[in-house]
Amino acid sequence: MTIANLAFTRAVALAAISAQAITAPASSQTVIGLATTAGGATEQIATGLAKAIAENSDLQVRPQVQANTSQYLPLVNTGKIEFGIANAPQTSYAISGTGMSQGQKNENLKLVAVLFPFNTGLLVAAAQPAKTFAEMKGKKWPRFTANSLGDFIMRTGLAAGNLTYNDVVSVPMANFPRHWDGLKQGQTDIAIGSVGSQITLDLNASLSGIRYISYAKSDEAAVAKLLPGTTLRSVPSTPRTPGNAPGTLVMSFDYTMFAAKSVPDALVEKVVKALHAGVPGLKKSGPLWNEMEQKQMAKSIGIEFHPGAIKAYKALGVAK
Secondary structure, three states: OOHHHHHHHHHHHHHHHHHHHOOOOOOOOEEEEEEEEOOHHHHHHHHHHHHHHHHOOOEEEEEEEEOOHHHHHHHHHOOOOOEEEEEHHHHHHHHHOOHHHOOOOOOOEEEEEEEEEEEEEEEEEOOOOOOOOHHHOOOEEEEOOOOOHHHHHHHHHHHHOOOOHHHOEEEEOOOHHHHHHHHHOOOOOOEEEEOOOHHHHHHHHHOOOEEEOOOOHHHHHHHHHHOOOOEEEEOOOOOOOOOOOOOOEEEEEEEEEEEEOOOOHHHHHHHHHHHHHHHHHHHHHOHHHOOOOHHHOOOOOOOOEOHHHHHHHHHHOOOO
């Protein structure tokens, strides 16, 4: 077994243990799946959602760990896994069959909730002398599978520096956990990190400091072309957001929870109401959830809501 496969196997096992730990066993509970990836902010979000939903309903939520988001979007689309999470650009691409989901429409996906603005960017070790994307020319960049989320995010940094993959040293990477290890081991010089996520705390400790490379406001159009709906913004700098110097511009896009239209309306309604009740607790659990608001769960982002979600938001008095 390769190191990468061993790490993934361990992540799957840990996710299963985590799921059991946050849900109380009870024969009367309904068990539902929540698709996620291994490691990083996505798994962190899935764990938080599972806990919030379980604590505010009789539902038992089991995170279903997959290698990447592109792998589980079709599984949710066909109802093989009831729920999933992804950033809004990737969810939109999946439904239309373009961009990251070129040629594969997932038209059955319906929005369940808009979670919060997801702030992410490209970071380097604090000791890295390059201060701009242009200065990262000739450096070692992770090279994800073409048209994957990692590929699209890396291309935003390249575009901001007027670079292409031909201007840097491409290091093939299978997934996010592997590329974080690559930065720790010096195999690469740059990585993706969500502001305030656990992985950035880990990287900060391992590398004796990290630093986000700031986008320029003039990069916004190029970034939005790759990731529709994305804006550039600065996020308040705190001890729990390492590498995020005041004034640094990172990408911001909504994070979404979705389900197939075949998932029963009553089940989706129960999930929405449980999640709505769990927002205060999520906000207290860490900086990743700082901007989650109950009234924003029904925010219109150009993706059709599931009928069960619409019913729940009407009952909760949230405009929809």
